[in-house]
């Protein structure tokens with residue numbers, strides 16, 4: 001059965017204001033929540049942050065519109081703000097910054113993997129696959145700190161649904177900005193699915209960046225703080241990369257229409273997939289509110305752009321993401337593309353050998369890691385806590401860790417403190433040897 005949001009009634013804007021009790025929702029329990037309820041909660045917070053921010057951009061940048069429309073844009077901005085609070089406040093109050101961080105990276109991995117497999121545009125899919133391997137590695141780096149600092153094991157958060165192992169090493173995610181810029185789609189030829197996919201992942205990445213910006217300093221551990229700084233900077237690159245896929249010639253109201261449609265599609269999917277009955281009610285109410293927003297913006301689009309909204313968003317809902325385990329897909333991409341790098345003009349180098357000596361990202365990597373790469377130091381530290389790195393993966397992948405590290409390793413641009421393959425092998429061997437000794441002591 002198809003669902004056309006433009007034919008649904010929704011909740012009218014004047015009925016969307018809620019009281020503080022409703023806004024400040026009761027948090028879920030971190031020990032009981034399903035990992036994919038948490039990923040939905042984290043993603044919807046990001047979607048709302050973008051929805052709220054965009055309303056302000058709209059009112060700042062559009063001229064010559066009726067005052068009634070400007071008033072309604074500002075009212076909608078307030079509602080986005082209230083929805084954002086609810087989504088964020090659903091998060092467990094005793095969930096540590098690192099635990100929440102593992103949740104953020106699980107969102108990035110399983111969302112991007114889903115999007116890549118359901119993306120009709122080949123080039124956009126390639127960009128999703130590229131970003132996927134970077135967030136996959138972030139999850140691994142943070143997992144080391146979660147174990148060292150808080151005794152948290154990866155599966156306490158990801159529940160065995162997402163593998164935790166080296167991806168494309170984080171120190172090689174630092175690029176010249178010019179290379180991060182990708183080729184944008186053509187707004188008149190691209191499907192609503194592609195537009196919603198991009199806006200969904202962009203919102204998630206932007207909020208991940210914001211979360212690290214606001215919380216990385218909350219740890220006193222120097223290496224951990226530096227790692228937050230390092231990965232936050234990569235999230236900045238991810239925002240740059242994903243937003244560059246969007247056609248900049250879309251009008252402000254066309255963009256507004258896509259924002260509301262993206263909210264509608266995401267809440268619709270959350271509502272369908274949610275296993276927690278209490279949280280599902282929020283997704284249902286917010287879906288109806290977004291349908292109300294969509295109607296108002298669709299009317300403005302018709303009035304100012306003199307176009308039919310269905311030309312942009314089509315006649316039915318699309319599914320941006322169903323959160324579920326993506327292990328097999330991620331492993332496939334990892335084995336194929338861990339050595340891929342960004343090339344000029346929105347292209348990719350498919351192997352490390354293709355990279356020229358004057359690659360524009362080398363000076364960026366050499367400068368940022370000139371003292372050391374914090375994301376490499378975290379593996380050096382975990383050696384003393386656990387003999388080897390913390391890895392949670394199916395054995396088929398776990399056995400390939402050294403090969404993957406070798407494949408993704410750059411000779412140029414690598415920090416002096418890089419953990420080389422033979423060092424990691426030694427850690428793994430020591431761990432295996434001492435494991436039996438340690439077991440005898442229990």
Ligand SMILES: [Fe+2]
Pocket residue numbers: 048051079080083263290
């Ligand atoms: Fe919203």
Ligand SMILES: [Fe+2]
Pocket residue numbers: 105108134135136138139208231235
């Ligand atoms: Fe990330």
Ligand SMILES: [Fe+2]
Pocket residue numbers: 108135205208234235238
């Ligand atoms: Fe990211």
Ligand SMILES: [Fe+2]
Pocket residue numbers: 051076080260263289290293
């Ligand atoms: Fe909205």
